[in-house]
Amino acid sequence: MLDLNKSFSSASFYEYLINEMLMGTRCNNCGDLSIRPRPICFKCHSQVLEWVQFSGFGSLSTFTIIAIPPTIMVNRGFSRDNTYCSGIVTLEEGPRVSGFISGVDCNNPDTIEIGLSVKVDFSNMWEDLPTVMFVPR
Numbered sequence: 791m792l793d794l795n796k797s798f799s800s801a802s803f804y805e806y807l808i809n810e811m812l813m814g815t816r817c818n819n820c821g822d823l824s825i826r827p828r829p830i831c832f833k834c835h836s837q838v839l840e841w842v843q844f845s846g847f848g849s850l851s852t853f854t855i856i857a858i859p860p861t862i863m864v865n866r867g868f869s870r871d872n873t874y875c876s877g878i879v880t881l882e883e884g885p886r887v888s889g890f891i892s893g894v895d896c897n898n899p900d901t902i903e904i905g906l907s908v909k910v911d912f913s914n915m916w917e918d919l920p921t922v923m924f925v926p927r
Contacts, residue, residue, distance in 0.1 A: 794841045803827040804920040810912040812846045815839045825885045844881050846910030853877030855899050889922035
């Protein structure tokens with residue numbers, strides 16, 4: 791069952807993510823939707839928010855191929871010879887979210903198109919590092 795009484799925090803966001811739910815907030819004052827789990831509306835500064843579940847569908851707005859990864863990604867096997875794609879996805883509901891873009895050819899970035907239709911993918915998420923991941927639909 792979906793518990794919507796969690797605090798508006800990163801810890802709650804990642805707990806939802808581990809439970810295969812892409813959650814964000816909706817301001818009950820102005821209606822603004824946000825992927826950022828803040829206890830105050832970024833737009834109107836109201837403190838009357840609620841958790842909402844996003845569909846997980848969206849389109850790729852921009853991306854980059856990471857060839858020199860941070861240590862945490864090196865520890866997962868990424869390197870100059872094993873690059874990965876990070877991107878910004880505009881969700882169908884409007885908010886943008888950064889995430890790991892899987893299922894694309896990082897060796898041929900010209901084949902990755904802006905506007906690519908994607909969906910959230912919980913099947914390959916690292917248990918010790920919950921990360922928003924997307925795959926082409």
